[in-house]
Amino acid sequence: xxxxxxxxxxxxxxxxxxxxxxxxxxxxxxxxxxxxxxxxxxxxxxxxxxxxxxxxxxxxxxxxxxxxxxxxxxxxxxxxxxxxxxxxxxxxxxxxxxxxxxxxxxxxxxxxxxxxxxxxxxxxxxxxxxxxxxxxxxxxxxxxxxx
Amino acid sequence: xxxxxxxxxxxxxxxxxxxxxxxxxxxxxxxxxxxxxxxxxxxxxxxxxxxxxxxxxxxxxxxxxxxxxxxxxxxxxxxxxxxxxxxxxxxxxxxxxxxxxxxxxxxxxxxxxxxxxxxxxxxxxxxxxxxxxxxxxxxxxxxxxxxxxxxxxxxxxxxxxxxxxxxxxxxxxxxxxxxxxxxxxxxxxxxxxxxxxxxxxxxxxxxxxxxxxxxxxxxxxxxxxxxxxxxxxxxxxxxxxxxxxxxxxxxxxxxxxxxxxxxxxxxxxxxxxxxxxxxxxxxxxxxxxxxxxxxxxxxxxxxxxxxxxxxxxxxxxxxx
Numbered sequence: 001x002x003x004x005x006x007x008x009x010x011x012x013x014x015x016x017x018x019x020x021x022x023x024x025x026x027x028x029x030x031x032x033x034x035x036x037x038x039x040x041x042x043x044x045x046x047x048x049x050x051x052x053x054x055x056x057x058x059x060x061x062x063x064x065x066x067x068x069x070x071x072x073x074x075x076x077x078x079x080x081x082x083x084x085x086x087x088x089x090x091x092x093x094x095x096x097x098x099x100x101x102x103x104x105x106x107x108x109x110x111x112x113x114x115x116x117x118x119x120x121x122x123x124x125x126x127x128x129x130x131x132x133x134x135x136x137x138x139x140x141x142x143x144x145x146x147x
Numbered sequence: 148x149x150x151x152x153x154x155x156x157x158x159x160x161x162x163x164x165x166x167x168x169x170x171x172x173x174x175x176x177x178x179x180x181x182x183x184x185x186x187x188x189x190x191x192x193x194x195x196x197x198x199x200x201x202x203x204x205x206x207x208x209x210x211x212x213x214x215x216x217x218x219x220x221x222x223x224x225x226x227x228x229x230x231x232x233x234x235x236x237x238x239x240x241x242x243x244x245x246x247x248x249x250x251x252x253x254x255x256x257x258x259x260x261x262x263x264x265x266x267x268x269x270x271x272x273x274x275x276x277x278x279x280x281x282x283x284x285x286x287x288x289x290x291x292x293x294x295x296x297x298x299x300x301x302x303x304x305x306x307x308x309x310x311x312x313x314x315x316x317x318x319x320x321x322x323x324x325x326x327x328x329x330x331x332x333x334x335x336x337x338x339x340x341x342x343x344x345x346x347x348x349x350x351x352x353x354x355x356x357x358x359x360x361x362x363x364x365x366x367x368x369x370x371x372x373x374x375x376x377x378x379x380x381x382x383x384x385x386x387x388x389x390x391x392x393x394x395x396x397x398x399x400x401x402x403x404x405x406x407x408x409x410x411x412x413x414x415x416x417x418x419x420x421x422x423x424x425x426x427x428x429x430x431x432x433x434x435x436x437x438x439x440x441x442x443x444x445x446x447x448x449x450x451x452x453x454x455x456x457x458x459x460x461x462x463x464x465x466x467x
Contacts, residue, residue: 011189029384043384069199
C-alpha cells in the first residue's frame with residue numbers, strides 16, 4: 001500500500017519524520033486529510049491538532065501556525081512538509097505542562113486586558129498557543145493513541 | 148641583577164594576559180555551545196523553507212508578489228552581518244573582505260546602479276563608513292543570543308523597502324557555520340526570490356572573481372535533477388497571492404534569522420579559537436622568558452663566584 005512521508009518541522013526541532021498512511025491537518029480553510037497521491041498543495045496552517053494514521057494507530061500532535069506543502073519527491077512518494085511555528089506530540093503534553101499552559105493563558109489574558117501593548121500580536125499568538133495546547137490535550141485525554 | 152628583574156616583570160605581565168585570554172576563551176566556549184545549538188536546530192526549518200520558496204518561484208507562473216518579481220537592478224541593498232566586538236580572529240575581516248569584493252564586482256556589472264549598505268554590528272559599520280559607502284541603517288544592539296523578535300526590525304525594513312521599490316535587490320553577506328574550526332563567509336541574495344536567475348547572476352560575478360564563495364545550497368543536485376524534475380502544479384488553498392505573500396514574508400524573516408544564528412555561532416567559535424591560540428602563545432612566551440630568566444640568574448651567580456674567588460686569590464697573593 002502506498003504511504004506518505006510526513007515531516008513536521010519547527011524552528012526548534014524536527015518533531016516527526018515518518019511514513020504514514022494518511023494525515024489530517026487543520027488549515028485556515030478547514031480541516032483537510034491528505035492521502036497518498038494527493039496533488040501538490042500549499043496551505044496555511046491554523047492551530048489545532050495534526051493526526052497522522054500509521055498502521056491503524058493515531059499519532060496526534062498539537063500545532064499552532066505555520067503552513068504545509070504537499071508534493072511528490074523525486075521517487076514519486078507524496079511528501080507532506082509541515083512547517084509549524086510550534087508543534088508537540090500530544091504525549092509530551094503532560095498534566096503538569098497543561099496546568100502551566102492554563103496558568104500562562106490566564107496570565108496572558110489578563111495582560112492583554114490591562115494594556116494596549118505594542119506586543120499585542122506576540123501575546124495573541126502565545127495565548128492562542130497555550131489555549132490550543134489545553135484544547136488538544138483535553139480532546140485526546142480519553143482517546144487511544146500511539147505515543 | 149637588573150636584567151633579571153626586567154624579565155621577571157615581563158613574565159608576570161604575560162601571565163596576567165594569559166589569565167584574561169583563558170577566561171575569555173571559557174566565556175566564548177560557553178556562548179558558542181548555545182549559539183551552535185540554536186543555529187543547528189533551526190537549520191532544517193530554514194533550509195526547508197528556502198526550498199519551498201524557490202520551488203514556488205520555479206513552478207508557479209505570474210506571481211504578483213514583489214518578492215518574486217525580478218526588476219531592473221538600479222538600487223542594491225547589501226546587508227553585512229559582523230560582530231560588535233573584536234578579538235575573534237579573522238571573523239570580521241573575512242566577511243568584510245568578501246562583502247567588499249562582492250561590492251566591487253557587482254559595481255562593475257551594474258555601473259549605473261546605486262548601492263546602500265545595511266550593517267549589523269559595529270565592525271562592519273566602521274569599515275563601510277571608512278570606505279565612505281552609503282549606510283542605510285546600522286543595527287548595533289543585537290544580543291549575543293539573537294531571537295526571532297530581535298531580527299524583526301531588520302527583516303521588516305528589508306521587506307518593506309524592497310516592496311516599496313527602494314531597492315531592487317537585497318543581498319546578505321554573512322558567515323556560514325561549518326564547524327567550530329571552519330567558518331565560511333558567504334554572499335546570498337534574499338530578494339527577489341528567483342533561484343535560477345540568481346544562480347546565473349552569481350555565476351557571472353563568480354567568474355570575475357572566482358574567489359567569492361557563493362551560496363547555491365544544494366545547487367549541484369538540482370542542476371542534475373532539473374531535466375527530469377517535472378513541473379509541480381501547486382494548488383493553493385485560499386487566495387493564491389495572499390497566501391504566497393504571507394508565506395514569503397515569513398520565510399524571508401526565517402532566512403534572515405538563520406543567517407544571524409549562523410553568524411553568531413561562527414563568531415563565538417572564531418573567538419574561542421583566537422583566545423585559545425592567544426593563551427597557548429602566552430604559555431610559550433612564559434616558557435621562553437623563564438629560560439632566559441634562569442640563564443641570566445645563573446650567569447649572575449657565576450659572575451659573583453668568580454669575582455669572589457678572584458678577590459680571594461689576589462688577597463692570598465698579597466699575603467704570600
